Amino acid sequence: MSHTNIDIKKIRKDFPILSRKVNGKPLVYLDNAATSQTPQQVIDVIVDYYQNYNANIHRGVHSLSQEATDAYEEAREKIRTHFNAKHKEEIIFTSGTTHGINLVANGFSNLLKKGDEVLVSALEHHSNIVPWQMLCEKSGAKLKVIPMTPQGELDKLAFAELFSENTKLVFVNHVSNALGTVNPIQEIIAKAREVGAAVLIDGAQAAPHIKADVQALDVDFYVVSAHKICGPTGVGVLYGKKEWLEKLPPYQGGGEMIDQVSFEKTTYAGLPHKFEAGTPNICGGIAFGAALDYMNAIGFEAIAEYEYELLKYATQQLLEIEGLKIYGTSADKTAVISFNIEGIHPYDIGTIVDKLGVAVRTGHHCAQPIMDYFKIPGTVRASFSFYNTKEEVDVLVESVKKAKMMLS
Structure with missing residues (x-):
């Protein structure tokens, strides 16, 4: 089943929260691994x-x-x-x-x-x-x-x-x-x-x-x-x-x-x-x-295919940022990217991108043994859902670049 079966504009209209603003900016919700959003039908x-x-x-x-x-x-x-x-x-x-x-x-x-x-x-x-x-x-x-x-x-x-x-x-x-x-x-x-x-x-x-x-x-x-x-x-x-x-x-x-x-x-x-x-x-x-x-009704095959596209695109775009490292590079993974920028605490990045309307999770994600293994205090985690878009990925990338510039 092709991702073209996903009508992203129609789907986004089902989620009232996606039209709100945060700190004066359109909300880009990328904390789906913590909690997904709820459609109007539910x-x-x-x-x-x-x-x-x-x-x-x-x-x-x-x-x-x-x-x-x-x-x-x-x-x-x-x-x-x-x-x-x-x-x-x-x-x-x-x-x-x-x-x-x-x-x-x-x-x-x-x-x-x-x-x-x-x-x-x-x-x-x-x-x-x-x-x-x-x-x-x-x-x-x-x-x-x-x-x-x-x-x-x-x-x-x-x-x-x-x-x-x-x-x-x-x-x-x-x-x-x-x-x-x-x-x-x-x-x-x-x-x-x-x-x-x-x-x-x-x-x-x-x-x-x-x-x-x-x-x-x-x-x-x-x-x-x-x-x-x-x-x-x-x-x-x-x-x-x-x-x-x-x-x-x-x-x-x-x-x-x-x-x-x-x-x-x-x-x-x-x-x-x-x-x-x-x-x-x-x-x-x-x-x-x-x-x-x-x-x-949307279909899990279509969802998986579309989310994989988002994951691939976001991974490519984020890796172009100098000093950015992704943790968790398995060939078989869902649409989650955990990353850090060298010399910058993940909490500080999360705080700045929030000011730009982007919701990501920072910290150890209730998985401290993983962070101990990598010898890091935590990561910035962007997690995607089928209602996210490549345009939102672009906003994430620009906000991370801005945070890096402010914090370096």
Whole structure:
């Protein structure tokens, strides 16, 4: 599918925020890896929910409750279809990727013992490091790290040697939030299968660019956040294979996740409700489904092709700036460019380009081990989406040049 199928002018009209000004300049939003923007079609779904059928779900016999329940469960089915999960009950609504990871980590705290090994990669976001450190402290298991290369890729030779009969869990992001590297998750999952280890993939950064098929991947757990995929903040999904979700204990206790409660004993509800205690983000779940509808209507192949063009163009233009270095040079990466200019702190560049209307992220991007590897305090990160343009790339490049001139 050709990128010409993307009508960029029409798409940009769907995003009200893209027409605003920042510091008197037209907004150039290049912080999509942190949070994508929300199209009017999704905003309308949010407004419609609160205006017309705002009610609690699964509990009421009245019409509003039934309407809200139907819309929420329809969204669950849309998400199941999008990720090609086998069963609807394998889709657990969460507050986001971090919640999903912690839910799984908590569940495994009683399944691991001293001598067991847990593998993570050197490219992880803190939310896919800290929960596993906490799990290892509780269980006595040992945390091992798959090292990275200077190109920002995982060291394939090293990771093959790290697997053993003691490996019980493997946690890797599909795409690095700091560098954009697409990890070889199929190879990692295949290796884990050889030793009988379970695999969780953090799909937060992949989901806006890659349509993951959880059955084809044969992954045990896959976690995403809606706000990276044109949806609202505060909602996400944990996909888990049914047999694993049935083994894990509930993460939280409360309403909705129970079957029968007495002071002597409580029995738990079946999937997915066992993991969905309390009133969920009902509107968020419904809007998540609408966001996936929106992106699927454009088409993920078309999105990937167009974003690759933006990445290629931006990389070429930025590298013409003397003293600029890009971190993360894998041949297989999404539309993320992490860079520094020699002798200038990334925060200072970010502050100046913001004055020119350009939104980029600066710092360690919740991936301090990556920055420690490169011996830098952080980077400037420009992350692109399908609603960005080459003209916006030109504005970025000119603003970085201006920042360099002011700060040199």
